[in-house]
Every structure is written in structure tokens, then in C-alpha cells.
Amino acid sequence: MKQDKISEAVVRRLPTYLQVLYEFERREVVTVSSQELGNELGLNPAQIRKDLAYFGDFGRKGVGYDVLNLIGHIRQILKLNQKINVALVGTGNLGHALCNYNKYSKDNMKIVAVFDENVEKIGKKINHLTVQPMSELKQTVIEQQIRIGIITVPDFAAQAVANQIVEAGVEGILNFAPAVLRVPEHVRVHYADFTKELLSLAFYLESERRNTDGSALD
């Protein structure tokens, strides 16, 4: 195949492919079939083959995919071979958690600057990073070639922070605040809104707590 416009659904599956491929790598598996990948992820093998074929012919007929090779390709597709600098705004518990996550990442994404509106937080250290005031955002983004901004402020502050991040010239935003952001077209926003996942999970709970009168279905 190669080219066509790639759908979002496809792109969103790539990181999970990468994730299980890392696992296969760790187990020193050399070759993997779409069947095996599908098993691991609960996906249809045809879908995996089709997804990968959008980007190139990575497999070998009758054999499967070379694990290391495929990892390389997906990393390339996701641009994880180049360093991607990230700024984080909002140094609450969630912000702290994400800064720490930094350390475990084998990807080239790295939080290189941290900001907060709260004067009391400014100057504090989080790991080796010093919390900066928002007024320094734009200059830091330029100097450090920051391309992605993470928003971990309360929801009422999210839009204002997004505006400043956009104005600073960032290309993508990962928003943890439960709020829909309005940004110009050239900036991409992804949402990491666990409240949505948590509330929708409740829908699938059994309607009534099982009670003790014995009348309930199983």
C-alpha cells in the first residue's frame, strides 16, 4: 500500500504495537506474525497487517515480521528517533508524577521544562528541573526547541494555559484537564482525560449491587 491518508485509529494503535514488540524484544523473540501480535493485543491479524502496510512492506511472506526491524520502523513512523522536547505546565501531583515518568521512558520524549502560575511553586525543584514562571514560557520553548506541551492544571485554567502554549509556538498539546480546548488548526490536541474513562466505566457496572433476597439474576 504505502500512502493514502492515515486514519487516526491506525496511528493510535501504533504505540500499542510498539509496546508489545518491546516485550517480544525483551524475551529475545526474533520474528513475530500478525497472528501472534493480534493474540497479544486482542486485535484481528488482518487489521495489524493492514495498519503496518500503510507505511511500508515490513514483513516477509511465510515468515512474519522481524521484531527489531519492526520496532525500528514504528519508532521512525512515530518520530521517536529524534529527540522531542516537552514542556509541562502545572506542578500538582499529576505534574510531579509525569516528571518522574520521564526517567523510565525509553523513548526520546523528554520533559525539559516545567512551569506553574503559582508564585509559591516557582523556583522549586522537581527532580533536576526548576519550576519556571509562565512569563518565561515562550522564550524557553524557543531556546529549547520544545514541540509538545503537557497541561496538568485545573480545568478552569486549561484554556488560558493552552492559549499561552500555542502562542509560544508549540506544535502539539497533551491535555490532562477535563476540558475541551480551542486551538488553531495547526496545533494538535490529544486528551488524556481519565475522568472520561472512569465515568464511562460506571455505565458497565451491574445496575444494582447484588442484594441478599435471592431474587436477582446471576
Added chain:
Amino acid sequence: MKQDKISEAVVRRLPTYLQVLYEFERREVVTVSSQELGNELGLNPAQIRKDLAYFGDFGRKGVGYDVLNLIGHIRQILKLNQKINVALVGTGNLGHALCNYNKYSKDNMKIVAVFDENVEKIGKKINHLTVQPMSELKQTVIEQQIRIGIITVPDFAAQAVANQIVEAGVEGILNFAPAVLRVPEHVRVHYADFTKELLSLAFYLESERRNTDGSALD
């Protein structure tokens, strides 16, 4: 409409509807049309009407939806009118962040117990909750009627923790670890995996950083 089986896509949109409805409520708006909701959320009005119609006839022709009334209905659908107790496993920064989030929630979901495998963490206080050992999980789940478990442990530990949560009798899991969990059919797993969102965001960045030789497109 009313009934049919409801697709996941529909259910996942309900919390966002709720979110903007809360916003309208705050602004003391009485009535809202699918048009206005769509504007706010970047969704097609027909989709919103259709989504809501799965659950009942909540609107009034020529008028729209009563904000308070619709909030009530969606809360009911998502089971947010009953208290839903939640247990959290893994008291790292992320776990802490989620425990705090607790306070802001106007929903009836509440983290009522916190667990960690690490002996050093046990007995520590997080807000008013005391970190318990995993060995107490099952009994606590039963005693406190806990229905949802949140996993915020490192990815390598996620499956083992999931097994224990399932064994304890929980109905749903929200997993923050970047790992695919295997659980029995009657347990529902939602993923709150921001790494997926972060890595897929990179795909949409411009291929090359703009350079300084002036040859790049704008």
C-alpha cells in the same frame, strides 16, 4: 429509539456531554439545543440527538434540552446517582494525584481504600486514607462494597495486581499502566494510558524541525 445495544462510542461521549452541561449549569443556562452542545464539543448535532435518544426522549421539539433535566438523566445512565466505591493500588505520584482528585469530584465515585505492595508505604497516610497491604484487599473490597479498582503500579506489576483485584470481586478496572490486561469476561477494563496519547501525538508533528536556511515551507 430507546434500547438497542448501546455502542461503546456512545457511552464514551456521555461523560463529555455531562462535562459541558455542568458548564452550562454554572452559567445558569436553562435550555440547550443539540446545535449548541455540538458547537461546544466539536460534534455533529445529529450525533448528539441520536446518542441521547438511545436512552430516552429527553428533549422538547422546538425547544431543546433542559440543562438540569438532562444532567439528571445522564447521571442516572452513568449510575452516578448511586455511590460507587473505588480502590486504588499503587501509591506513587500518580496514585497520590488521583487520591487528591477525589476532593474535586462532584460525582459519586470515591476512592475509599488505597493499597501498595511496598512494605515501606504501608501505614502511611494519603489524605485521610491509610495505605493498606495487598493481603487486605479482598476483605476490604467486600466490606466497603468496592466495585472499581484503579491500577497505578509499574507496568510489569500490572497484570499480577489485576489478578488480585479480579479475585477480590471488583467489576471494573481503570488501568493506568501501559500494559494490556487479561481478565475474565465479566470484568471490564478501561485504559487511561497517556503514553499512547503522547507517542501518537508525535506522529502529527512536522517531520523536520524548521531550520534556518530559509528553504523550508511555512
Added chain:
DNA sequence: TAGATTGTTAATCGATTAACAATC
């Protein structure tokens, strides 16, 4: 009544899956 907006059916669009020739 005239204008607005729902609920729903039909049309469209897109994504997933099945099937299979190509080939390692």
C-alpha cells in the same frame, strides 16, 4: 400561526474483517 428543534429513518462514509493470490 411561524420558527425552531427534536427523534428517527435513510444515505453516506469509514473502518474492520474475510479471503486469497503471491511468495518466502
Added chain:
DNA sequence: TAGATTGTTAATCGATTAACAATC
């Protein structure tokens, strides 16, 4: 060669959108 598995086309399935009668 025989068995396995890809890449891709065609078939299916499902979700989104348009359109409109019903009606507030």
C-alpha cells in the same frame, strides 16, 4: 516442495451525517 504468512482486494459491518416529518 509443502506450509506459513504476508500484502491487498473485496465484503461486511458499524458509525456518522443528512434530511425531514412531527410537534413544541
